[in-house]
Amino acid sequence: MTTELRIAVLGVGMMGADHVARITSTITGARVAVVNDYVSEKAHELAATIPGCRVVEDPLDAIADPEVDAVVLATPGPTHEKQLLACLEHGKPVMCEKPLTTDVATSLAVVEAEAALGKKLIQVGFMRRFDTEYDQLKALIDSGELGRPLVVHCAHRNPAVPPHFDSAMIVRDSLVHEVDVTRFLLDEEITSVQIISPSANPSAPQGLRDPQIAIFTTESGRHVDAEVFVTTGVAYEVRTEVVAEHGSAMIGLDVGLVRKSAPGTWGGTITPGFVQRFGQAYDTEIQRWVDAVKAGAETGNYVDGPGAWDGYAAAAVCEAGAKSLESGAPVAVEMVQRSSIAGA
Amino acid sequence: MTTELRIAVLGVGMMGADHVARITSTITGARVAVVNDYVSEKAHELAATIPGCRVVEDPLDAIADPEVDAVVLATPGPTHEKQLLACLEHGKPVMCEKPLTTDVATSLAVVEAEAALGKKLIQVGFMRRFDTEYDQLKALIDSGELGRPLVVHCAHRNPAVPPHFDSAMIVRDSLVHEVDVTRFLLDEEITSVQIISPSANPSAPQGLRDPQIAIFTTESGRHVDAEVFVTTGVAYEVRTEVVAEHGSAMIGLDVGLVRKSAPGTWGGTITPGFVQRFGQAYDTEIQRWVDAVKAGAETGNYVDGPGAWDGYAAAAVCEAGAKSLESGAPVAVEMVQRSSIAGA
Amino acid sequence: MTTELRIAVLGVGMMGADHVARITSTITGARVAVVNDYVSEKAHELAATIPGCRVVEDPLDAIADPEVDAVVLATPGPTHEKQLLACLEHGKPVMCEKPLTTDVATSLAVVEAEAALGKKLIQVGFMRRFDTEYDQLKALIDSGELGRPLVVHCAHRNPAVPPHFDSAMIVRDSLVHEVDVTRFLLDEEITSVQIISPSANPSAPQGLRDPQIAIFTTESGRHVDAEVFVTTGVAYEVRTEVVAEHGSAMIGLDVGLVRKSAPGTWGGTITPGFVQRFGQAYDTEIQRWVDAVKAGAETGNYVDGPGAWDGYAAAAVCEAGAKSLESGAPVAVEMVQRSSIAGA
Amino acid sequence: MTTELRIAVLGVGMMGADHVARITSTITGARVAVVNDYVSEKAHELAATIPGCRVVEDPLDAIADPEVDAVVLATPGPTHEKQLLACLEHGKPVMCEKPLTTDVATSLAVVEAEAALGKKLIQVGFMRRFDTEYDQLKALIDSGELGRPLVVHCAHRNPAVPPHFDSAMIVRDSLVHEVDVTRFLLDEEITSVQIISPSANPSAPQGLRDPQIAIFTTESGRHVDAEVFVTTGVAYEVRTEVVAEHGSAMIGLDVGLVRKSAPGTWGGTITPGFVQRFGQAYDTEIQRWVDAVKAGAETGNYVDGPGAWDGYAAAAVCEAGAKSLESGAPVAVEMVQRSSIAGA
Incomplete structure (x- = not known):
């Protein structure tokens, strides 16, 4: 395809509007052809600023639209199942913001529908897999230089969360990233989860169990712990350390990937040339x-x-x-x- | 302009070919419409891989081409003067890889010609001004928090250089970046230059004066020193430290911008949110x-x-x-x- | 007391011999007056190198000796109870290498005997409390600047352990330092312990559960986790991070104490003057x-x-x-x- | 000598009093037997706090005193020559705070007098040679791993200086440390010095040339530059970077010795065991x-x-x-x- 990909962005709240701006100003080879939102005015306002962009009022119509090549789904989670199935039905590739759907059964139904189709059309928005530091960490693990990963420590800290954020959302909206990071880095499934709620941050809203400590066990018996703390008052901090058989590596220390290796050195890598x-x-x-x-x-x-x-x-x-x-x-x-x- | 900018890339050696790939795969709102090179086959080979791209055999014809909106100049330095003047003549915006021209008199002639035209059409490829760390350093200086900058220390190290690289190229091709960094950060002209050639690196090619130490004095009497060392055998290292009235800041330590401030703290900034x-x-x-x-x-x-x-x-x-x-x-x-x- | 303190060092294996050298060459105001060891020759060899030092064959005689002012106990743990009680009986201050005794009941008996005496004579060798970095971390917590500590993450890694080291020794000899660090930093008792044994390091000796993850809960419900990993093959790494209400601080990153605070900064402290x-x-x-x-x-x-x-x-x-x-x-x-x- | 070394400390201003405290509380195998000061009361006050310490009113008498084994000289520089010669005359080892003497001719006379005696009795207080980081840097250079050192960059920054501090004192009292560091690290003499005085810090006292940039050339043609800046308002910062044939190493970044080596790594060393x-x-x-x-x-x-x-x-x-x-x-x-x- 040498012409520009025509994308429909469904849902233009914060995340969707951000994707619209991204596709318009940063991404090459694609343009936003259609926008849609539950709040129709918002869609119309945004469309007016994008050359060649129009509003389609019904998300299913947008998916079916012959002038739409692919879909970005930034609608509320409860609508995802129906919209994903529509994308599969019309053979439209879809980039779906997390969650896939809001419960396990419907997620499985979507997996099965796509599998039955025989084409991989659905991508989920776990963007950390595209982060340079996570990429470097994954590459280091895959190189085998550190040997077998044994333990992973994660920390995920937000300065603050909106008033409606509750304890379960810490699991479903924040911890979910550590879930995907674990599966991405270790290449195996998580078999058991424990959430520990220590004495809460006195600065957190009344009733919010924050911080939380999650412990994952994986298929081969590896241990992952993740601190999720969403009312730190500091800044946005995401850190992951992989402790492996022959060394360890950490990202998220504001200093790039730092590695510890035998015989007792710590450090990182310097860019090899001006291109990098x-x-x-x-x-x-x-x-x-x-x-x-x-x-x-x-x-x-x-x-x-x-x-x-x-x-x-x-x-x-x-x-x-x-x-x-x-x-x-x-x-x-x-x-x-x-x-x-x-x-x- | 809502349609794509049609760019002619003149010279498709390493740097020019890199720009062709960049415009084609990364840059939004533009495409490579024309390529040209002294070695015609190279241009033809490259054009064949880019949809809608053709070869124009004469660079001046490419500049004059009505289907070309703007020009990227990656040709050898000695041809720049004539090509830049042609761009001015045809009113074509041009992004010119350094050097502007190869000597002072012709550079001045180009400045005068553009000034006479009354339109700023020429940009020079000092890309460090677009680097995130240099941007942060410049913003910190401009914020006034560090007070008046007093001294700048630069280091510019390459692991190796091609065989034809000589002592004067260290000045004209490597040090030139420190020249622009100095002018960018301090917002004033350099009035005096001294190049010190210490005892050379025994691992450098015979006769190459490497490392070199440059000392700049600026209009207001500020001191800048720059170590340029192009046969380190290590990696590509670029470091700049600004020492100012109320603190100092350094970039290029593989850890982002690190700042020292009263009353005795060192450190950096954490990203405020997931967007950053x-x-x-x-x-x-x-x-x-x-x-x-x-x-x-x-x-x-x-x-x-x-x-x-x-x-x-x-x-x-x-x-x-x-x-x-x-x-x-x-x-x-x-x-x-x-x-x-x-x-x- | 203006004269030198006369110390008896009981047990001159690795740790005891190290203390003998320390007192002789580094510590001012004290000297080793008596040494004792189960292996008498070892004590005699060592005494011969220390001016004014003699051997006393029975540890209880050494404690009772009127020419001994204070005792350093570096004997095997099972002998500690009897020797500590002897120190109390003779009113001799004693610096006892960990463990106090080898089980809870005898430890309590020692506590009670000292309490009954009404004099604090017993110090236990938890040396981390005297480490500059732990001191800085404790001082930062006590300053109140970080607010209430909520979570503590510890890592304790050894490159290798002797062949006789077993899974329980990881708890009793390695983890015990994290126990004391937790109590020292948080100023409260630990109320619950969980030891998780993930899939073991393939490079560890057969049967050794290594790494282990310990989870402590404290009186006020705070969460502490500690990775203890004694066959890393890398080096000796000890790290502690305190996550608190208004920021966090970490030591053991090879870069001194690094602190994260609102509004989004990370960093450390520069020495204020040449004296420091x-x-x-x-x-x-x-x-x-x-x-x-x-x-x-x-x-x-x-x-x-x-x-x-x-x-x-x-x-x-x-x-x-x-x-x-x-x-x-x-x-x-x-x-x-x-x-x-x-x-x- | 198994008994305690009896030291006379001459001059008990800030530096001398600090040495008195050090010898009394920290140093093993020595005690302060005599103190002396131009201001007699100061000496008497201090002596009263040190067991077995007395005042000797004339520094030359103190040097000659048969109950004095060695001398610490913390008197004003102009008195050093006479006092050092007296130490030589009486065969008393002397630890002399910098400067040796206040001019080159008298320094040479002292060197010649000691050489004629055939005994090395005089040590000069260049304490950086005993700093752990400088030691590590020197050891790394001497190991040959970095190859031949080519360039040294130094920075020496004080937050503030006393009112009487003038431009020449920046050279004689501050830069002198960089002089010794250069000679210590490179093991050769400095043959040429240039002091550059850029536009001064507006926050510095009127007339003080601060910062200053010193450039040293050594016997084999190596380049050393040193920024000395004594009114930073920040903290006490001392940094030295050695750029060598096969890599570079820097100390003073608040993170220990950081080294850059082929093929493109940066980092430091982790302590190998708990003893370190x-x-x-x-x-x-x-x-x-x-x-x-x-x-x-x-x-x-x-x-x-x-x-x-x-x-x-x-x-x-x-x-x-x-x-x-x-x-x-x-x-x-x-x-x-x-x-x-x-x-x-």
């Missing part, structure tokens, strides 16, 4: 330049970054540097005054 | 899903990430978790065997 | 100089550190520096050749 | 216990640390732990109430 170190910078440079060029017709300024004067100044300094390289002595930089060139 | 922490993960998640969906017609697999089974497994674990939340005791996870569902 | 930064250096400097002076009569060299030449060289460089301070230009250092002064 | 990790804790434990025992006669409390109750509590928790090790289930800890034992 500045890849993000190059992407941002070009994206912002493209955006500036598109906006430039109105302002006469087609640049969003260093301009010709900056190139000239660099040349003048390097010229002085090249002279000093010969003599070793300080060399004055010769430059015209910027103000001497009107418009520079 | 996992923004990259969300972008990657959706981009890879879009790519997978586009490729899916052939394979029957439209997902590149966690699927319906992963959603089901998470539901089953959370269900057990919700039960354990009540009892505090371990609860077995109830799941069907994956192998019992053909195709799951 | 170089206090250890000053102590070592003077101790090694004292030792060198004492040994100097034989060698004619009474220094163990920088000598007069180093002072001269520093003067010469600073002289050149003071001249350069005026001119800003490089100034050659003028020094005589060291070889021109015989004996310098 | 907790050596300081053991020393402190025993020293504080010795001090507490000596003070105990008056209070009836001979412990300064965990007591018998702590040993009992640990036994009770470990007993529960050993039971849980068998069952895997939580086990309640059985303990008597502490309040049930009067005096416990």
Whole structure:
């Protein structure tokens, strides 16, 4: 498919609206063709800001729409089952924000329906699998260098949660990420769960069991513990440590992946070259330049970054540097005054 | 401009080809419409892989082409002057890889020509200004919290350089980034340069003055020193420390921006929320899903990430978790065997 | 007491011999007056190297000895009860390596005997309470800045253990330190313990349950978990994190105490002055100089550190520096050749 | 010499008084026998607090005193020459705070006088050579693992200086430490010095050239730069980075020695065992216990640390732990109430 993927985003609350912005401004090869929301005005307001985007009032109609190639599901969990089955029915690939559905039986029904179809159409929004640090940790485990993973320690901390957040949501909405991280990193299923509710944070809302400690046992008997604490007042902290047969590795310490290995060293990896170190910078440079060029017709300024004067100044300094390289002595930089060139 | 920006990439060596891939796969709102290279076959090979991309044999023709909206210049430095002037003549925005031109006089001529035009069309590829860490450092300086910057220490280390790299290239190709970083961070011009060549690295090629120490003085008398060392054998390391009136801050220590402030603390900032922490993960998640969906017609697999089974497994674990939340005791996870569902 | 404390060290295996060396070479105000060991030759060999030290063959005689002011107990645990009671009987202060005694009933008997005496004579060798990092962590908790501690995570890792180490010793000899750390940091008793034995490290000796996860509940319902893993193959790692109402703090990350606080910062503390930064250096400097002076009569060299030449060289460089301070230009250092002064 | 070294401390200002306290409370095998100061009352006050310590009014008499074995010189620099020569004359080992003398000619005279004597009696107080981190850095260089050191970067920052501190004192009193560090780490002399005075810190006292940048060249042509900045307002920061042929290493980042090596790793070393990790804790434990025992006669409390109750509590928790090790289930800890034992 060389043309742009036409996506319907169903549900444009915080998460859905964020996906709409992402697809429009960041993702290449796709565009938001349809939006839909339970609150119709919200959908209309958003559609008006996206070229070529229209509102379809019924989510099932949006899924069935022949001008829609794929679906992003950011609707409330209870509607997921019906909408996912509709996607399967119409053969539409769907990226479904967690949860898949709100209970085990309907989740299984969706798995079975997709399996019966013989095509994998459903992706679930466990985005940590796409995080650079989790990727590095998974790659390190898979490399075998650490040997068999034995224990995993997780911490998941939010500064605050909305007023309606209750103890069970800590399990279903927060801990669920640690569930997927465990399954992703260890490549096996969880067989037993224990939730410990210690004496609660006095700063948490009355009745909220926070923090909670979850203990998972996996098929092969590995131990995972996860602290979930959603009223820390500090910031958003996510940390995972894998303790393995020949060493351990931790992410989420604000310092990248830190590894401990025999014979007694700790540390990380330095980027091997400028492509790895500045890849993000190059992407941002070009994206912002493209955006500036598109906006430039109105302002006469087609640049969003260093301009010709900056190139000239660099040349003048390097010229002085090249002279000093010969003599070793300080060399004055010769430059015209910027103000001497009107418009520079 | 709501349609895609049509870009001509001139020069498709390592840097140019990298920009072609970037614009094609990562950048939204633009596409590579034209490629050109001194080695015509290289341009043709590359164009064949990009939908809607053609080769224009003469770079000046490519610049003049009415179906080209903007230009990326990745040609050898000596050709820049003529090509930049052509871009100005045709009113085409141009993103020019460093150097602007290869000497001071021609750089000034380009600045003057653009100034005379009254439109800013030229951007220079000093990509560090778009790096997250440099951005944070600049923002911290501009916030005024550190007071007046007094001294800047830079280190720029490469594991190795190609055989043709000579002592002057260390100044013109490597140190030039520290020149721009200095001007970017301090917002003033460099007035004097000294290059010190200490006893050379015995592991460096015979005759290469490596490492070199550059000392810059700025208009207001600030001191900048920069170690440039291109045969370290280690990795790619770029470090900048700003020492200011009320504290200091360093980037490039593999741990993000680290700041020292009164009354005697060191440290960094934690991401305030999941949007900041996992923004990259969300972008990657959706981009890879879009790519997978586009490729899916052939394979029957439209997902590149966690699927319906992963959603089901998470539901089953959370269900057990919700039960354990009540009892505090371990609860077995109830799941069907994956192998019992053909195709799951 | 202005004279030196005369200490009897009972048991001179690894730990006891280490204490003998410590008291002799490092501790001021005390000396080892008596040593004793089940293996008499070992005691005699050691005593011969310590000026004024003699062997007493029976540990109870050593305790009763009128020329002994205090006792260090490094004998096997099963002998502790009788020896501690003897210390109490003779009013001798005793520093007892862990365990106090080998079971709960005898430990209680010792507590009761000391209480009946009305004098606190017994100290137990939980040395972590004297570690700089644990001290900093305790001080931070006690300052109240973090609010109420809610959860504590501990990790205790050894690269390897001797062949006789069994699963219960992981509890009694390793975990016991986390028991004391918990009581020290939280200032309350532990009311419940759970030991989880996950799938064992394949590299551990057959039958050893390693790693183990301990879960403590305290009087006020706080949760503590501790991973004890004694066959990591890596190094000696001890880590403790306290998660509290208004922030968290961790020690044992090879980077000192790292603290997370609102509104989203992480970091540590810089030494406020040279006394704190170089206090250890000053102590070592003077101790090694004292030792060198004492040994100097034989060698004619009474220094163990920088000598007069180093002072001269520093003067010469600073002289050149003071001249350069005026001119800003490089100034050659003028020094005589060291070889021109015989004996310098 | 098995008896205590009798030391005369000349000059009991801040540094001298600190050494008196150190020798009295921390150093084993030595005591302060004599103190002397230009301000006689200060000496008398201090002597009154030290058992067996007396005042000698003339520093030369103190040096000559037959009951003095060695001298610590903490007098003003201008008196050093005469006092050092007196130490040499009487064959007294002397630990001389920097500077050796206040100018190059007299420093040389002292070197020559000691050389003529044929005995090394003079040590200079460059205490950084005894700092653990500098020791580790020196050991790493000497191991040859990093190859030839090529460049050294130093930073030396004070939060503030006394009002009389002038620009030359930054060279003679602060930079002098970097002079010695350079000579210590590189094992060669400095041949040239340049002091650069950039635009001064607006927060520094009027007229103080602060910060200053020093550049040293060594005999073999190596480059050292040192930022000295004494009015940072932050804290006491000392940092040294050695950039060598096969890697680099830095100390002073608040995280111990951090090393960068091929093929692209950064990190440090974990303590190999509990002796290294907790050596300081053991020393402190025993020293504080010795001090507490000596003070105990008056209070009836001979412990300064965990007591018998702590040993009992640990036994009770470990007993529960050993039971849980068998069952895997939580086990309640059985303990008597502490309040049930009067005096416990």
